[in-house]
Amino acid sequence: MTNIAYALMDGYEALMGAQREALDESQVLRRELALLGAEMTAVRWRDPEVDWARFDAVIPKACWDYVERSTEFLAWLDRVRDLGARLVNPVELLRWNSDKRYLLDLRRGGASVAPLVYVERGAHRDLRAELSSLGWGEIVLKPAISAGAYRTLRASSPDAEGVREHAETILRDSGLLIQPFFPEIPRDGEWSLLFFGGAFSHALVKVPVRGDFRTQHMFGATVTAKDPPPALREQAAAVLDLLPGNAAYARVDGFMREGRLQIIEVELIEPYLYLEHGGPHAARRFCEAILAALR
Template sequence: MKPIDIVILTDNRYTNPIERDAYIDNILLEDQLVQDALEAAGFIVKRLAWDDATFDWNLTKYALFRTTWDYFDRFDEFSIWLEKVSRETTLLNSAKMIYWNIDKHYLQDLAKKDVAIVPTYFMEKGDTRSLAEIHKELSWTETVVKPCVSGAARHTYKLNLTNIGEHENIYKELIMKEAMMLQPFMHQIVTKGEISLIVINGKYTHSILKKAKKGDFRVQDDFGGSVHEYQASKEEIEFAEKAVQACIELPIYARVDMIWDNKNKLAISELELIEPELWFRYNHDAATQLAKGIKEINS
């Protein structure tokens, strides 16, 4: 029997931060809410950085991804660690789910299961076409380009026919190293924002609305975006739960990011299954539901 039931995974910036601000306080609060809920459910819990070299991962039954927010900046290192640790303990969400969700080609799988996504065109690593050529082929005039493996809006650029040339060099560098994706710009991301619905064990728990700051289109707080409480409609809840059911297996937790597309229809922008912010501070019961879900799979 393993001495630790669950390790809550974070990154080393948040294990024992000396300097504190509202951003870090929220991270610590949310991780604590999860830890409290797990301990109330009877689990022995420890919180560690995913890259903690001193810890033997054979000592824990589960490793629960929460705030491992540096993994996409250290992807090669993270991939090696993930391969090793997945043989030593059970990951939540599972290793299979994580490998599927890391690369946004998963959007194609959702579309094949009749889940509406933002129209997406993939440029594979080594593609020699220019951005201008691709836009001409697709007849798209206003778009967003970004890597297929990314987070926190890394190398995410809004393009139009007048500024494509300014981004050709950085795109040429990126496409030689990694696959990229192109999507038509969805105007309501600016006017309405992006909603995130939290789904625990297949069931909706709560939602928030993310808005970009004036003059920007990126809703992430890294770029001045703001978060607002939001009451999801029945249609939005059913849409989110359907998207989660379309995954390769049912995730223990999921964040379904959706927008209203240019035809005013709901569409998935991203499905976050690895280390999404789940805003437990807006609904403490969601942490309890997460703990109950883990208890069920552990029984």
């Protein structure tokens, strides 16, 4: 029997809180894998007592704290691989996806990536002058290693109070991503398109609460399943061809502007899959993709 580890963060239960029954995807995935002849065990990725070598595969699907422990997380990926367990997605792909520098790679490959400025960790640049020359006005700053709106700041202008200090704080620990505020997101919502084994599974639109711009459910965003137009689906699928490896699972996030999907991020490490919005067979499709990757 194939033995799979579902890697969790410390404090997983507390983070889920009262919504755990609705949001904990590990339960439905465990049931589906069992029906396919595989066993899944939930373990904490930072637990020193775990014998990773006993697993055939490790899925880091709930390692949401890696953004605060990126050096430790990357070392853990290498250790798991060296012990002989397969990481799904592959470790090279996980490493590439851990820093939003990958958006520059996608843009060079021809993808319609939403406008951004990437600043290297520790860089000394006149960001105020640089951003003023772009004429963006309202901006959003976030760490290059981030998830769930972690340390994300929305500011009325590059000259707004606290912007420089926030940027300098981020740059002490990681690269910095600066983007204009995208009014399409609060107005029309952000698309998330899920692909399992390279095939489209389902899609949804996330709309922030009034006055906010964050599309995560913990900030009250409304999530609605929606069939994407064929052109949108094709644009998202084309992004997968630009990845430096085959992804057993991927979530492509972005917004529409002038008929094109503007990529905000491609999640290959620990995306929430929104299985509850994917129809009765979404979990089965994910599990089949995982097992196919192992074969």
